[in-house]
Amino acid sequence: MQMDLKLNISQKQKLILTQIMQQSINVLQMSAYDLREYIEKEFEENPILEADFNLIESKDNIDNTQLSKYLNDRYDENYNYQHNNEDEASVFNFISDKKSLKDYLYEQLGEIKSDIKIKKVVSYMIESLDSRGYLENTLEEICSDLGIDGEKVQNALEILQSLEPCGIGARDLKECLLIQLKNKGILDEIIKEIVLKYLEYIADCKYNYIAKELKITPKEVQAYGDIIKSLGPKPSRGYYTGEEVKFIIPDAYIVKIGDKYNVIMNKDIIPNITINNLYKQEILNGKNKKEVEYVKEKVNDAMGLINDIEQRNNTILKLLECIVKKQKAYFENGQEYLKPMTLRDLADEMALHESTVSRAIKDKYILTSRGTVKIKDLFCNxxxxxxxxxxxxxxxxxxxxxxxxxxxxxxxxxxxxxxxxxxxxxxxxxxxxxxxxxxxxxxxxxxxxxxxxx
The missing domain is CATH 1.10.10.60 (Homeodomain-like)
Incomplete structure (x- = not known):
């Protein structure tokens, strides 16, 4: 077998992302919340940077008095709106303080007259609750961990499950539902059997099957099903469970003044970033070469950050102006008037790459007369x-x-x-x-x- 070794030279085009390009891309796709945190981190690490928070700067062709009145009439001065991905808007999305679920349980436990040793077991159980409010550890595990007998653990569990919110301390969904039914005084043998044996059939509305099994009418099963579906599967819902809550901060406002919809960038979220003049003088007059090099490096980093933020804002502004033109009927009349619009449509119109448009709208929100809207939701086939x-x-x-x-x-x-x-x-x-x-x-x-x- 003969092997023929040859050296071939070929030319290929390859895009290599520099560190500067990567930072620019990262800044573009950051949400307003993340960008603000990123800027705060940069201030801590770069002594060159200075910040000045200014009021909203509007375009010259917009009457500032009208704009100020428009915003003050409609929105809270902090422009902070809590976001919850799991549930639709509800009172639970606007928790007034951060008293945690555990704090609430400990307050109730303090008012109960019981043996101090049992209370310590209840405290241990409270610390073992998961984010849903369910008890993660089995009673056997708790007995082993604390070195106590099962009777004390059972007594502690009964105390825990007597606390509010109803269903707290359940080991699974079925027990959670049974606790709530008992608390409401409607736990009879039929509904208990439905919860324990036919919960999946209730979810699928298979009332006829359950009726035959329990020898009752489908209408009775349906009535039981309605009661079960009205119960809460997560006792912790509505309580702060220790997970940090992120707030929606709109990147821009869509404001109608006269007959025209205007895009106003939210300048309040980002400070006016400048470079400290003392350090500029250090570069010009500095004699220590290492110090001058350090200052130059930090100035370059600061200039890069300022340019990236400016480029981010300009890109978002141009995209939103284009979106407003296309979706004027939506802003005027509502969801039903949303026109088909894809990333490709916008990318072609603005002579941008589709990925740039995708990054520019990622996790971005606008504040409109119809509420806070995720920009991504304005795109649809x-x-x-x-x-x-x-x-x-x-x-x-x-x-x-x-x-x-x-x-x-x-x-x-x-x-x-x-x-x-x-x-x-x-x-x-x-x-x-x-x-x-x-x-x-x-x-x-x-x-x-x-x-x-x-």
């Missing part, structure tokens, strides 16, 4: 309707129509996906049954068989 004008309809609009149809349906005979599909076609929205099913599932709405009421 479109489906061409079968109407005369053939205009595109956004997926969000279609989802809203599906949701409305289901809300208005006869609960005894829920609409099938095909029936919804047929109704949408009458409105010149031509989509398949499978697409209807997909959007319905994305909305968290169950199938017609599981929505049926007896």
């Amino acid at each position: 479109g489906i061409v309707s079968s109407g005369i004008n053939g205009e595109g309809v956004s997926t969000n609009t279609i989802k809203n129509k599906i949701k409305q149809l289901i809300q208005l349906e006869n609960k005894n005979k829920p609409l099938s996906d095909q029936a919804i599909c047929d109704l949408l076609k009458k409105e010149h929205i031509d989509i398949s049954r499978r697409t209807v099913a997909k959007y319905r599932e994305e909305l968290g709405i169950k199938s017609s068989s599981k929505r049926k009421r007896v």
